[in-house]
Each structure stands twice: as C-alpha cells, then as structure tokens.
Amino acid sequence: MRSPIILLLVWLLLPNAAFGQQAPAASRPAGAPPIAAAPTVPRPAQIDRNGVLILIRSTILAVHHANQTGNYTVLRDMGAPGFQSVNTAARLGEIFANLRGQNFDLSGVTVLEPQLTVMPQIEANGMMRMAGVFPSVPLQVNFELLFAPVEGRWKLFGIALNLGQATPVPPAGPADPASSSPAGPQAAAGAAPAAQRPAPVPLRPPQRPPQ
Template identity: 65%
Template structure:
C-alpha cells in the first residue's frame, strides 16, 4: 500500500511553517506592544563609594559649615559647593545658618567621631549622591542629611540638613540646684563631642 504522500508532506510542512519568521507587519505590531508597556519608576541605586570616601565627604561638609558658622564668613563654604549651592550668595547662606550661629553650635567633634549611617549612600534618580546618619555624641547627638552633586569630576555639596537630638537619659524632675558662683572664664579644650558653645559670664 502506497503511503499518503500529500498528508506526509503536510505534516512536514506545518512545523517548518511555524518556525518561519513572522511577517514584517506582525513583528512591528509586537515591537509596538512592547514599547507601549509603561516603564516602571526609576529607583535610587547604591553608590559606588567606600567607607573612607564617605568619611571624607561627611566630615569635610560638616566642618566647612562649622568654620563658616564660627567665622560668620560663608564665602569658602559657597565656593566649595556645587553650582546649585553657589546660586545662594554668602549673605543668603549666613541667613540660612543664623540659628546655628546664635546657638553657638560646635561641630568640631565630627573630626574624630565616627558617623553612623541611617541611609547608605545612594544615587538618586536626578544623579545626586544622597546619605544620612548621625554622630552618637553625648549629651547631644548630631543628625545630618547630605546631598552632593557631580561637578568638576567630584562630588560637591548641594544641600545639607543638621539637627541636634538628645542622646543621654533624662533625670527625673527634682529640686533645682543652687546656681554656682561666678568664676573667671577659661578656654575650653577641644573635645570629641558635639556641644553648644558656653557663654561667658558678665562682670
């Protein structure tokens, strides 16, 4: 009995037809469908920076603010910043940090204290380097948040937020201790702590 040749050829031709590339119109339709799918929102990604790099950026930024607050001269802080920070004049920066100057905030301790990061360095969707953390000083804890923008092949300060918090247990309310007698003012030695500058007594 002779085999049914047309049926055999059809069985061979069908898989081959399925393996053929789609017509150009069908391919274009699939590409259009893929392009029409909404892309997911961009997310921050971890920054490629080591611990030493983080320490340099954090300490240099906070010490620059500290020196500007102590001298009242914000020109150097402005010159060290990114173009976005330089959009402010030195006088405008002085107004922004006026409350810290009035409180006599001393940030010199950040030169030797070890910061604890609460937000690991990450690159935001706008390309800026973002990090946050605190210095666990006693009695005051310094919280910070920093933004750096790329400029001249390096990270330059774009934005900064500094806030003090209490880092020591509170004693219960009790009778107020008598005020100490006035004494001659003596210089305070540098210490590895965040503090406010003591005010001198009146003569």
C-alpha cells in the first residue's frame, strides 16, 4: 500500500501528470488526547459502473479539448479546490505539452470500454483513486485518476496520462489439465509490473437472472 505522500511524489516524476494540494491538518490544543490513526488499507468505493464511466470519460475528454484548443481553463475549473490552487491553466498547458505534441486523438478512445487495473477505491485520505487503460490500437491510453469529495460530488484532484504500445491479447485456449495454478496477471504496457498491479478488469454491467 502506497501512502498518499508517496503517490503524489511518484506523480511528480511522471509526464502528463497533475495533482492538487491538500489543506494542512488543523493543530490540536496542548494536552489534547492523541487522535487515532486513520486506517491505511484502501476500501472499495461505493460508486456504480455508470458513475465510474462518467468520471473517466469526462476527464479524458476535458484533457482532449484542452489539448486541441490550447486552453486548459475548463480542465482546471473541473478540479477540486486543492487542484485549482496549485495548477493554473498555463501550468496545465506545460504539464500536458508532451501529450499535446503527440497529436493523439483522445476522443476516439472514450467510445471504448476502459479496463481497470485499480478498481475505484477510497484511500486513507478520503480520496477516490482508480487506474486503467483504454485498449486502443496502435497506441493505448494508460490513466490514473484521483478524485476528492467536494459538496457531495467527486472533483478531479490528480491525473496522470500516458500513451503506450498496445499489447494484443491472444484468445484464451483450453485449460491445460497439467497446470496446477492459474497464469499470473499481465501488466498493461507502460504500467507498473504485474506484481504491483492486477490484470485489467473490464467494466461490465451485472447479469440479470433469468425470468
């Protein structure tokens, strides 16, 4: 489990990554009893499939429109206060300059089904994190998103995008009876090793029981 501080430091080293700044914790009066430490294990986010798709696609499209027009004001305005406080429109333009220079049409990938390598989860700081890939060809779009709760809505707090070579996945063959253990998860191109990330999971609606 990576701590929120480590996560933000990692994003600092990634191209095409922007994040917000959390407000400092309030100081406690002298002699006050210690506050119990918050749990560090992420828990699944209570959000349905449609909500996840809306957050992912609207964010990717906002970056696409900003890259196309060179105006990152709308992308900045979509963010949480902590995101806006450290990211001016000009700074966002600098952050995404590399992606913009590749002239890749991000709008085309949003019609695809994103495959999640990190299912929506609530981190110890109360923010919702998710990561995944749009399996486009010849380049796939890898993303990692962080959202902060603001007045009952999820607002963008951190975003990392990069393009990687699409890795074709061969069709699954018959199970090998000699194999005693399932194959390990495969890491998406440009993502972390398989030991750190689970295999992509498509977002699919639940199956209805037969009538």
